[in-house]
Amino acid sequence: MGASIMMMPEAERQFYLGKAGIHLWYARKALPGAAPSPEFAFPEHEEPELEAAAIAPPSVPTRPSVPPRKVDGVGKDRIAGIQALMANSTPEPTDVPVAEKTLEAPVVAEPETPAEASSDKTLNVVGDLPRQIHxxxxxxxxxxxxxxxxxxxxxxxxxxxxxxxxxxxxxxxxxxxxxxxxxxxxxxxxxxxxxxxxxxxxxxxxxxxxxxxxxxxxxxxxxxxxxxxxxxxxxxxxxxxxxxxxxxxxxxxxxxxxxxxxxxxxxxxxxx
Known part of the structure; x- marks a missing residue:
């Protein structure tokens, strides 16, 4: 991964490093007594673009071209099976029978009795509190x-x-x-x-x-x-x-x- 990033164009490299929380800084001029940095030699006309990429990377980066992968027969069958599972994992609302929808009403109505009991209990607790003197x-x-x-x-x-x-x-x-x-x-x-x-x-x-x-x-x-x-x-x-x-x-x-x-x-x- 590190080698692939180093081989990218510098603008893309700064963009991906910026997404990872790593922001680079380059001196505009060589510092006195500093050793030269041969890793990146930028042309004079590219400096504004590099600064813009380091400060505010583009919203849609140019992704490096990836050669298409060859898929054999076994790979095609596996992909087709995964797509079929993903398509059938969430049934549409129209697939639910009408009889099952009518059975959901008692399930929603069941908590009403415990709720009434808890409210009565709360009223009893408040009613049992001693009379307060201020x-x-x-x-x-x-x-x-x-x-x-x-x-x-x-x-x-x-x-x-x-x-x-x-x-x-x-x-x-x-x-x-x-x-x-x-x-x-x-x-x-x-x-x-x-x-x-x-x-x-x-x-x-x-x-x-x-x-x-x-x-x-x-x-x-x-x-x-x-x-x-x-x-x-x-x-x-x-x-x-x-x-x-x-x-x-x-x-x-x-x-x-x-x-x-x-x-x-x-x-x-x-x-x-």
Whole structure:
């Protein structure tokens, strides 16, 4: 193969090498001190054609002439047999009997029953998932109170922290500190154990162990849940809250009327 390529005309040789991913490069002028290259001596008028062949080979190359091969009687029979096999390997659509076409319908209809069973199974799995609680809560501690508020990711964290401390300071609290934050659910996959409403209540109960004798002030905690669900989740874990306000710190910062309403509840329950 290598000898046959070397004996080809240079344009064809570069074309086939280019198809194989091999691109040749020839210096336009002899390099100083370089040995001569007697393998290929190109005439001056052929250089543009060689460069064009090396850069963009023609779409239809000129194939070298191949002498016709002589085929004996045995070779003719073998070729004829191969052609007959190739002609009969793929039957035409008109060769299929009508009876066979009618039998294909039940084969296509068979998977319908497993598909219905799998869809019912999927519905059952989704229906069996525990009810999900979505909450982001912040905790602020003072000497007598624990303020728990829903935290908004769209509002400034510093603004909400400052407002919580100002609320506690307005009712005479000192030594105010920001506690931890609680994000629920813990895992993004709803089927992972530990995301249920019972787990949320148990987590709140565990956090409430650090409250001591402090009273609880709730601001927009689980505001989207029904009253009965909030009673099951919050009262069992935190006890009776001194103030259960329906708006978060971010909402208080946006609506001044909410501040006045909260202030009235705070004065009547925890003093000022």
């Amino acid at each position: 909450a982001h809560l912040g905790f602020w501690f003072s000497e007598r109170l624990v303020l728990i508020s829903g935290v908004s990711d769209q509002a400034s964290t510093r603004l909400q922290d400052t407002l919580a401390k100002n609320i506690l300071a307005a009712v005479g609290e000192t030594r105010i500190e920001k506690g931890r934050e609680l994000r629920w659910p813990v895992f993004g996959n709803l089927r992972v154990p530990g995301n249920s409403a019972d787990n949320f209540r148990d987590t709140l109960r565990s956090l409430a162990n650090d409250f001591g004798a402090r009273k609880v002030v709730l601001l927009g905690v689980l505001a989207n849940e029904s009253r009965s669900e909030r009673a099951v989740l919050l009262d069992d874990a935190l006890g009776d809250a001194a103030v259960d306000f329906s708006h978060t710190l971010a909402e208080l910062a946006a609506v001044p009327a909410y501040k006045r309403e909260l202030w009235q509840q705070l004065k009547s329950t925890v003093g000022g």
